[in-house]
Each structure stands twice: as C-alpha cells, then as structure tokens.
Amino acid sequence: MDPRDIFEPEEVVGKAWHKWVTTIGAPEAHDDHAVALDEVSGRLAVLFRGLGGAGETEIRPVADESSGHRLGFLRRLGAEAESVPRASFDGAVLRLPARLAVFPAREANAALYLWLAALAAHAQPHDKNEDPLQRDLASLRATRAMISATVADAPGLAGLWRDLAAAHLEMRARPALPDGEAAIEALVRRTLGDPAPLPPLAEVFAELIEGGNLAAASAPRRYRPFAPVPLWPELRSLVFGDAEAVETRETDQPPEGTGDGEGPARKARRHRTDQAERKDSFILHKFEAMLSVAQFVNLNRRVEDDDEDGAKKAADDADEIGLGQLAKAPATRLRLHLDLAPEDADLEALSAKHVYPEWDVRRGVYLPAHARVIAAPVEAATDHAHAFDPRAEARIRAVRRQFEALR
Structure with a gap:
C-alpha cells in the first residue's frame, strides 16, 4: 500500500471493498492455464477454411463482453452484469476471445479455439x-x-x-431461475449432453425448436437470456454503422495525452453526430448526475472531457464505442484497437507516386488508390553470385521432369 493512502481512508476502504465484493460468486478463471489467440491463430485459419469456411472471413481477437443473464443475489452485490469471454460470428468476421482460461488445462483451452473455428465453418445465416x-x-x-x-x-x-461439453457441464452454475429461464437452461444443458429429464415447459420449448414454430413463444416480463456457453459462437446479424453518411474531419487543434494501444479489439460503430456541432447547447441538468443507459447520444453537450484515467475507464466500461465527428479535439486521446465492420472503416485513398486499385471482396468493386508500391533503387552486388550446389541442380531437374510429365 502506498503510504500516502493513509490520508485518503475513504478511497482505500472503497478499493478494498470493491476488490472483495467483485469476487463473490464470480466464475472461476484458470489464469495459470490460459491460452492466447495469437498462439493458435495460424492453425485456426487453416482449419476454418479447410472445413468449408469462406476465404474472405476474418478472424479477430476481441475483449470480454458484458452478458445480460440473471445473476444471483450475492453476485449482484459486486456486479450489475458479468463480463465473460464470448465468441461470435456474423458471416463476415469470426470474433474469438483474445484469451481463454475456461478450463484448468492449457490443452483444453487450446482445443476450445479449434472447436469454435470448426463450428463457425458450419454456421448458417442467422x-x-x-x-x-x-x-x-x-x-x-x-x-x-x-x-x-x-x-x-x-x-x-x-x-x-464430448470431452469439452462434459467438462463445462461440471463447471456450469445451477442458479435459481424463473420457470421460463429454467426451461431454457435445461435445454442448454441437454445440448451439452446432460441426460437429466426435462421439465414440462422445456419439453414444450423443445417441440417448438424441432418444429420451427418459434413465434408461438413469447418472453415473459423481465425475462433474461441464458448464461453464455463458451463452447459455441453466438450467431449475429451483420450490423452496419453510418459510415456512408458521415465524414472524417481534421480537428482544430491536436489533442493532449496519449494511449498505450494495448489490449484486444473493442467493439465499435460509426454514428452520425450532426447535432453535436450545434451552437444551442442542451442544458437541463449536470450530466454527471444523470443516469443513462445509452452507449451513444447524438447531442450537443458543452462540457469538458474527463482526464486520461477517467476516459480510459469509460472506454473499458463501454460495451460498444461510438465513433463520431467533432471539429474540436478531445482533451484526452486514447489509442485503442477497434473492431469495426468493413463498411465502418475509414476507406481513405492513398497519395503516392505508384498507387493501384484494391479489390474489395465483400462489395465486389475496386477501391481506387488503395494500394501503394514503394520503388527503391537496387544496389549493385558487391560479390559474385554463388554457384548452385550440384545436388540442388539435380533436385531442380528432377522436379522439372515431374512437371513436364503432367503436360
């Protein structure tokens, strides 16, 4: 503990309370056996495409996401929502957790990456x-x-x-849930291989799944989704931002501060911010005292930004980072890895001596001046080229004869 903390006892006690209460009922993480996506990314790409996955699909690392499933009473004391590693696939990008520590064995966590990639290769439009x-x-x-x-x-x-499902079944929590959520949880466990009999409502839901008549079911009030399962990716629809309707501007002055740019990619989307540049400020109340559930608001808010620590904490707490256009530079600049849809990326043409169009496989068009070739003079060789090894020449002739036989 920093000796200066004795002058701020409220903050010291608050930090200690927060550290303790956030661990109550939290899912166990096996950090000593964690596997990073970078360690297996090469194999994943080969496996995904070898099993029929689209060649243009990207595989990206993402940070943990906030889940809206129902928490127990003790868990709610320390967290409003739980942040969990979650894979997702929208047909264009396969997003995998940047780090997996789900199982108490490195081999199992590495195998989970392979299983997720194999599943995504067989996903249908959702x-x-x-x-x-x-x-x-x-x-x-x-x-x-x-x-x-x-x-x-x-x-x-x-x-x-079977091995991964059995291991997860042993670790999966059994919370007390309302009837509808308990029925869905029973179906989740049945999908994982749990042989326990289904409750009557779960049997009804199972018949709806088999028959495809999902419209016959409707969520009761205050329904919560089931807890995420790390063994399969969540299938999502492709979401586009307002990249076609916005512009990228240069700010009036350079921002202060810096960022480290570390960590996995964070979900982001472009938004129209035409109201933010209006001169008639919207002033009703001090914004810091107003509770809000919105991630992004197109509003003229004439208040100064937080310091670097506050801005970084706000970015960490946000499920999705909204990108807008403001003429005034923010007081703090953070360098972040953003997980943007291809249509939300800033497609800016290059300016160089040798530029060429680049093929956009999703849109099926050429993007002008998006590839650049840098020409450099070739230095004259200072020594003579080495002669080929006779054995290498023999191998080359043998390979040439094999290809000539295929003519």
Whole structure:
C-alpha cells in the first residue's frame, strides 16, 4: 500500500471493498492455464477454411463482453452484469476471445479455439429475433445444427466435443431461475449432453425448436437470456454503422495525452453526430448526475472531457464505442484497437507516386488508390553470385521432369 493512502481512508476502504465484493460468486478463471489467440491463430485459419469456411472471413481477437443473464443475489452485490469471454460470428468476421482460461488445462483451452473455428465453418445465416425468448430458442436451434453438421463433416472432432461439453457441464452454475429461464437452461444443458429429464415447459420449448414454430413463444416480463456457453459462437446479424453518411474531419487543434494501444479489439460503430456541432447547447441538468443507459447520444453537450484515467475507464466500461465527428479535439486521446465492420472503416485513398486499385471482396468493386508500391533503387552486388550446389541442380531437374510429365 502506498503510504500516502493513509490520508485518503475513504478511497482505500472503497478499493478494498470493491476488490472483495467483485469476487463473490464470480466464475472461476484458470489464469495459470490460459491460452492466447495469437498462439493458435495460424492453425485456426487453416482449419476454418479447410472445413468449408469462406476465404474472405476474418478472424479477430476481441475483449470480454458484458452478458445480460440473471445473476444471483450475492453476485449482484459486486456486479450489475458479468463480463465473460464470448465468441461470435456474423458471416463476415469470426470474433474469438483474445484469451481463454475456461478450463484448468492449457490443452483444453487450446482445443476450445479449434472447436469454435470448426463450428463457425458450419454456421448458417442467422436472422435476429426481437423477442428475447425467441432469440434464445433460435440460438439453440442454430447451435444444434452447427454441432450436427460439424460432427458429420469431421467425425474426429466428436470426441473433442464430448470431452469439452462434459467438462463445462461440471463447471456450469445451477442458479435459481424463473420457470421460463429454467426451461431454457435445461435445454442448454441437454445440448451439452446432460441426460437429466426435462421439465414440462422445456419439453414444450423443445417441440417448438424441432418444429420451427418459434413465434408461438413469447418472453415473459423481465425475462433474461441464458448464461453464455463458451463452447459455441453466438450467431449475429451483420450490423452496419453510418459510415456512408458521415465524414472524417481534421480537428482544430491536436489533442493532449496519449494511449498505450494495448489490449484486444473493442467493439465499435460509426454514428452520425450532426447535432453535436450545434451552437444551442442542451442544458437541463449536470450530466454527471444523470443516469443513462445509452452507449451513444447524438447531442450537443458543452462540457469538458474527463482526464486520461477517467476516459480510459469509460472506454473499458463501454460495451460498444461510438465513433463520431467533432471539429474540436478531445482533451484526452486514447489509442485503442477497434473492431469495426468493413463498411465502418475509414476507406481513405492513398497519395503516392505508384498507387493501384484494391479489390474489395465483400462489395465486389475496386477501391481506387488503395494500394501503394514503394520503388527503391537496387544496389549493385558487391560479390559474385554463388554457384548452385550440384545436388540442388539435380533436385531442380528432377522436379522439372515431374512437371513436364503432367503436360
């Protein structure tokens, strides 16, 4: 402890309380056996495309996401929502946790990455449901289809799936839930291989999943989705921002401060911010005292930004970072890795002597002046080229004869 902390006892006690209360009921993390995505990313790309995944699909690391599932009473004392590693796939980008520490064995965590990539290769287009209960039922139906297709296409992965599912079943919490949520949780456990009999309501939901008539179910009031399962990716619809309707401006003055740029990519989306430049400020109340559930508000807010620590904490707490356009530079600049949809990226043409168009595989068009070639003079060789090894020449002739035989 810093000796200066004795002059701020309230802050010291607050930090100690926060550190203790946030661990109550938290899921166990096996940090000593964690595996980073960078360690297996090369194998994942080969496996994903080898099992039929689209060649243009990107594989990106993402930070943990906030989950809206129901928490127990003790857990709610320390956290309003739980941050969990979650994989997702929207047909264009496969987002995998930057780090997995789900199981108490490195081999299992590394194998989980491979299983997630194999599942995503067999994912089908997924439509978003507005009703949360229908969304959970549709998710379970799509997940079962993914698992069946993966095991049928790659039978050697069936044993891996059974082992991972059995291990997760032992670790998965059994909270007290309302009837509807308990029925969905029972179906989740059945998907993982739990042989326990289903409650009557879960049997009804299972028939809806088999029959495809999900519209017959509707979520009761205060319904919460089931706790995320790390063994399958969440299928999402491709979401586009307002990149076509916004512009990128230069600020009036350089911002102060800096950022380290470390950490996994954070979800971000472009928004229209035409109201932020208005001269008639919207002043009703001190904004710091107003409770809000919005991630982004298109509003003229004439207040100074927080310091660097406050801005970084706000970025860490946000599930999605909104990108806007302001003429005035912010007081603090943070360097972040952003997970943007391709359409939200700032597609700015290059300026150089040798520029060429670049093919955009998703749009099916050439982007002018998006590839640059830097020409450099070739230095004259100072020594003579080494002669080929006779054995190397013999191998070259043998390979040449093999290809000539294919003519």
